[in-house]
Amino acid sequence: MTAPADNKPLLDVRGLTIEIDTRRGPAVIVDGINLTVGKGETLGVVGESGCGKSLTMLSLVRLLPNKIRVKGGTAEFAGRDLLKMSKSELRQVRGGKIGFVFQDPMTSLNPVMRIGDQLCEPLIYHRKMNKADARVRAIELLRLVGIPGPEQRIEAYPHELSGGMRQRVMIAIGLACDPELLIADEPTTALDVTIQAQIVDLVKDLRKKLNMSVVWITHDLALIAGLVDRVAVLYAGTVVEDAPVNELFARPTHPYTRGLLASIPKLSDERASRLSSIGGTPPEPGRRPKGCPFAPRCGLAESVCHERVPVLEPVAGSGGHRVACFVAQRQMMEAA
Amino acid sequence: MAAEPLIKVENLVKHFVVRLGAFGERGATVYAVDDVSFDIFAGETLSLVGESGCGKSTTGFTLLNLQKATSGKVIFQGENIVSLDEKRMRPYRRELQIVFQDPYSTLNPRMTIGEVVGEPILFHKLATKAELPECVSRLLADVGLPARFAQRYPHELSGGQRQRVAIARALACQPKFIVCDEAISALDVSVQAQIINLLLDLQEKYGLTYLFIAHDLAVVRHISTRVGVMYLGRMAELATREQLFSNPLHPYTRALLSAVPEADPELEKTRQRQILTGDVPSPLAPPAGCRFHTRCPIAMDKCKAVVPEWREVVPGHHVSCHAVGMETAG
Amino acid sequence: MTMTPVNLSSTVADDEPPVSLWRDAWHRLLRNKLAVAGLAVVILLAFVAVFGPWLTPYDFLTQDLSARNQAPSLAHLFGTDDLGRDVFSRVVYGTRTAFVVAIVVTAIAVVIGVTLGAMAGFFGGMFDRVVMWFTDMTMSVPNLLLVVVINASLKTPITAWMEARYQATLNPFYRETIWVDFLLVFGSMALISWPPYARLVRAQVLSIRGRPYVTAARALGLTNRLILMRYIVPNAIGPLIVSVSAGLGTAMVLESAFSFLGVGVNPPTPSWGNMISDGLRVWQHYPHLLAAPAAVLGLATVAFSFLGDGLNDALNPRGSK
Known part of the structure; x- marks a missing residue:
């Protein structure tokens, strides 16, 4: 399932650091994130709100909101650093080689443009297609994402479509230029569960059909279990665990990942049994603890955890499973 | 389960009239809740689930008389509370409370936490001014917050903490019954678990009854005694938790359950899912007959014309579907 | 029964005092340099308006025909006009005129606008429709x-x-x-100034009325009066403050414009507007007669606009929850 190890990854983010201006001055919000996405691989990026998962992805195409900026690191995409590209090169990448799908399809689509025109725009701009060809391709794309009657729907305005249909249109726009990488930022969070299932199936299907890499950002571990090849768990702007999906669910190693998995209600639970929950809340930017960011909420924390920041290190005896935790690493050393 | 229900909902209907067109010349009716009946028993957690626009939240609001019911009855302590005006409703308000979804707009941003929690106590004269600080700290302790939070303002708190305050405000009235309207939906997973546990703890401690409105079936499965499934303003199925999750009868319930992802990659890869096609029709023009027939995998001709009857097929298990029981009957 | 253990250390630091939204907004305002500059100018002008007569060396009406049309000097900071009156004294008195007109007009407009707007928003229905019809009609003239x-x-x-x-x-x-002038100026300006306040307050009330904390207050059984006073008004007041600050500036400009056109405050009562009007006739020969009132009017307008913008950013911060 994972990309062959000898291949260079399609996307290679190293030491990405992002800062935000707060009332008390600049504060680190993404702290030296390392992420890779192989060709044809689907990576799930999981974390709670404010963990920096969306900012990380937005920073790749330099679409960060005001008062938030990249402070350091590199992000190589197909061998070129996205963070150092010129504006015109970057425009070729945005919507061209990297497609985006956002959470809220209502505000991400331009309400006064027909969806056909919104679909044709990247084709005309990136692919230099003429209007007629772009229209043919747009209809093809709408059919690809499972919109019935694409010849008629292409004339529709966004408000004339349902939430699920709008998200399909967003995906069609993301796919318009055959991107090598599709970044989907909580694409189903605003949707109902039956519609969510439709969208997940659609992306699964398209990924195979188009042989593209996908980054799926979500807060919902259950959702990505059957969808992705590999999972990166983010906490307070750092990757705390990174593993193939089966490995992660079978052997969650970081206390945060374990806590997260344990707090999801399960089929087998007795009614009204207490869920194991992680106490407290993630640190605010500017109030990051000195050591491991999870240490204040961690039941296993030792004195070293409050002093130093752990780095991602491979978990012994498993391919591609890495974790950033002093305690887990020591326990593994002792077990070995 | 007591024989006499705490709250009896009978044929509750809520239609909204919306004005369309530049001058509001065209009126259209939103069939938000249509002929819904169920009982809520003391001490239980009854959940209402369904997709957006199914009328589950409207049911909760109408039941509390926060929106005027179009018709139908809600019997609480022998009184049909939905027929009461605001003044006569006031004594019942204290006993029937609500917790909302969005932790960011659920608290008045200009009031301190102490004022938020203290207001209902003073208003309903449940304590004197002198006793108030102690009452407030006790309530905050109940929801797991330290007393010093009374001086804080809502914007200084995290989402989960605000939701705790909202629960404390509801508890301040010493209610019998709380509507939790998507009370945990906007929270992060790890915080969700904290609030679920808190709700369960408080239910035990004060013998509370919950109407838990949610769209997350995994959570509903975890905390409910009974579960009602709504679709486009009508109740599709109502059963005990065990009945509903092990033996769902309505095709919509089955589709809903099958759409819920499980946190298990092996299971997810092999699992056969029944995925509904299409979208929920507009509540402005709900389909005739059974409202689910446009998406139902087993719809028959009869479903398009005749509204299925709301019937109890097994003790405690209600469903409205023409197809249910056909195999055994025929 | 065990309570769920909660660790709260990560959000609120104990050593920090509670911060109300008002105080928060005040701090944000003080960090905005333009707004502070605007506020300083507004305070200065207000001070001049109140204590003007004690600050000026001359009476604004005293004519000195031996010293007509003098250029600015130490004796006459802004020079003198064609009747030998001290322009500085007249500008100072004009400040008083401008402030009195602006404050009284805005106060009348706010009282009318807020009352009608709040009632229209809260009660809705027929009352709302009539008020809004009346508002639109006034605005369309x-x-x-x-x-x-x-x-x-x-x-x-x-x-x-x-x-x-x-x-x-x-x-x-x-x-x-002078009283007739003021009465007519106040009356007619208030008549055209209240509709925006009514609309603003109505929109605020409508949006706040639907917020969960108001519904929660209803669910607690609180009375309409309590809900209006404790939940709706305090939350609607922020945008109103912004609007009033901008409105004061607009009222000053309006007063000057009307006085300039001769339908406002009439000479000999000094107003920036009628001074500009007088100065405009002779500006090629005596530019200071135009420059002095025009510069002060410009300063006042810019100050109120900076203050209004600053208040807007401070009271309605974008992106904060």
Whole structure:
């Protein structure tokens, strides 16, 4: 399932650091994130709100909101650093080689443009297609994402479509230029569960059909279990665990990942049994603890955890499973 | 389960009239809740689930008389509370409370936490001014917050903490019954678990009854005694938790359950899912007959014309579907 | 029963005092340099308006025909006009005129606008429709036209009546035409200024009325009066403050514009507007007669606009929850 190890990854983010201006001055919000996405691989990026998962992805195409900026690191995409590209090169990448799908399809689509025109725009701009060809391709794309009657729907305005249909249109726009990488930022969070299932199936299907890499950002571990090849768990702007999906669910190693998995209600639970929950809340930017960011909420924390920041290190005896935790690493050393 | 229900909902209907067109010349009716009946028993957690626009939240609001019911009855302590005006409703308000979804707009941003929690106590004269600080700290302790939070303002708190305050405000009235309207939906997973546990703890401690409105079936499965499934303003199925999750009868319930992802990659890869096609029709023009027939995998001709009857097929298990029981009957 | 253990250390630091939204907004305002500059100018002008007569070396009406049209000097900071009156004193007195008109007009407009808007928003229905119809109608009449019509139709009868009263009573009060000016200016300007406040407050009330904390207050059984006073008004007041700050500046400009056109405050009562009007006729020879009132009017407008922008950013911060 994972990309062959000898291949260079399609996307290679190293030491990405992002800062935000707060009332008390600049504060680190993404702290030296390392992420890779192989060709044809689907990576799930999981974390709670404010963990920096969306900012990380937005920073790749330099679409960060005001008062938030990249402070350091590199992000190589197909061998070129996205963070150092010129504006015109970057425009070729945005919507061209990297497609985006956002959470809220209502505000991400331009309400006064027909969806056909919104679909044709990247084709005309990136692919230099003429209007007629772009229209043919747009209809093809709408059919690809499972919109019935694409010849008629292409004339529709966004408000004339349902939430699920709008998200399909967003995906069609993301796919318009055959991107090598599709970044989907909580694409189903605003949707109902039956519609969510439709969208997940659609992306699964398209990924195979188009042989593209996908980054799926979500807060919902259950959702990505059957969808992705590999999972990166983010906490307070750092990757705390990174593993193939089966490995992660079978052997969650970081206390945060374990806590997260344990707090999801399960089929087998007795009614009204207490869920194991992680106490407290993630640190605010500017109030990051000195050591491991999870240490204040961690039941296993030792004195070293409050002093130093752990780095991602491979978990012994498993391919591609890495974790950033002093305690887990020591326990593994002792077990070995 | 007591024989006499705490709250009896009978044929509750809520239609909204919306004005369309530049001058509001065209009126259209939103069939938000249509002929819904169920009982809520003391001490239980009854959940209402369904997709957006199914009328589950409207049911909760109408039941509390926060929106005027179009018709139908809600019997609480022998009184049909939905027929009461605001003044006569006031004594019942204290006993029937609500917790909302969005932790960011659920608290008045200009009031301190102490004022938020203290207001209902003073208003309903449940304590004197002198006793108030102690009452407030006790309530905050109940929801797991330290007393010093009374001086804080809502914007200084995290989402989960605000939701705790909202629960404390509801508890301040010493209610019998709380509507939790998507009370945990906007929270992060790890915080969700904290609030679920808190709700369960408080239910035990004060013998509370919950109407838990949610769209997350995994959570509903975890905390409910009974579960009602709504679709486009009508109740599709109502059963005990065990009945509903092990033996769902309505095709919509089955589709809903099958759409819920499980946190298990092996299971997810092999699992056969029944995925509904299409979208929920507009509540402005709900389909005739059974409202689910446009998406139902087993719809028959009869479903398009005749509204299925709301019937109890097994003790405690209600469903409205023409197809249910056909195999055994025929 | 065990309570769920909660660790709260990560959000609120114990050593920090609680911060109300008002105080938060005040801090944000103080960090905005332009807004602080605007506020400083506004305070300075207000001070001048209040204590003006004690600050100026001359009376604004005293003519000194031996010192006409003098250029600015130490004796006359802004020079003198064609009647030998001290321009600095007149500008100072004009500040008083501008502030009195702006404050009184805005106060009347706010009282009318807030009352009508809040009631329309809270009660809705027929009342709402009538109020909004009335608001739209007022807004659709060109401002200047309305003021000119009021002036033309009311000024003569009122002046005549005052003159008659003077003949009858010989009370010198009835000879003070300045009151007629002010009455007409206040009345007509208030009449055209209230609709925006009504609309703003109505929209605020409508949006706040639907927020969960108001519904929660209803669910607690609180009375309408309590909900209005403790939940709706305090939350609607932020945008109103912004609007009032901008409105004060607008009212000053309006007063000057009307006085400039001769339908506002009339000479000899100094107003920036009628001074500009006088100065404009001779500006090629005596530019200071135009420059002084125009510069102060410009300063006041810019100050109120900076303050308004700053208040807007401070009270309605974007992106904060």
